[in-house]
Amino acid sequence: MENYQLTLQSIHLFAVVVVCIVIAARALTLFKGTQGHLPNPAGRKLFVALQHASMTVLVLTGIVLLYLKNFEVQSWFYAKLILFAVLLSSLSKAYRKTDTVFLTQRRAGLFLAAVAMLGIIGLVMIKPNFG
Numbered sequence: 398m399e400n401y402q403l404t405l406q407s408i409h410l411f412a413v414v415v416v417c418i419v420i421a422a423r424a425l426t427l428f429k430g431t432q433g434h435l436p437n438p439a440g441r442k443l444f445v446a447l448q449h450a451s452m453t454v455l456v457l458t459g460i461v462l463l464y465l466k467n468f469e470v471q472s473w474f475y476a477k478l479i480l481f482a483v484l485l486s487s488l489s490k491a492y493r494k495t496d497t498v499f500l501t502q503r504r505a506g507l508f509l510a511a512v513a514m515l516g517i518i519g520l521v522m523i524k525p526n527f528g
């Protein structure tokens with residue numbers, strides 16, 4: 398059981414690293430070779446695939462880890478989940494397919510996603526005790 402948990406945590410962490418790399422690499426498509434209000438189309442399919450796959454692995458391993466912990470979480474964990482929702486929604490805004498989203502709004506979405514990610518990393522490192 399212990400070993401199992403360690404393996405899952407490693408996969409969880411690996412997915413975090415992949416997510417961070419993909420977010421950073423894809424961020425460039427909002428700055429270089431943009432087409433009107435749309436991001437640079439180069440590598441779009443690969444970015445979408447990697448982002449979806451790594452986020453899915455992150456969520457699935459997270460859920461199994463929760464189960465192994467019998468869902469006994471500290472209060473900061475709820476903040477982590479809220480920030481994760483912020484992360485997903487701001488990334489989906491940043492890369493929405495339609496050109497109704499201005500480039501400035503996309504970059505704002507990317508910025509918010511980065512803040513949410515740093516917030517999550519801060520939370521899991523510090524594990525603050527709220528009240």
Ligand code: HEM
Pocket residue numbers: 406409410413416455456457458459460462463466481484514517518521
């Ligand atoms: C970008 C998003 C995420 C990041 C950066 C992240 C990061 C981390 C890190 C660094 C750890 C190891 C902490 C430690 O053992 O000290 C961890 C553990 C864990 N994560 Fe995540 N995680 C993310 C998303 C999620 C999601 C979406 C879930 C739930 C669905 C989740 C559930 C868990 C659980 C249950 C643990 C185990 C904690 C423990 O064993 O004490 N994580 N996460």
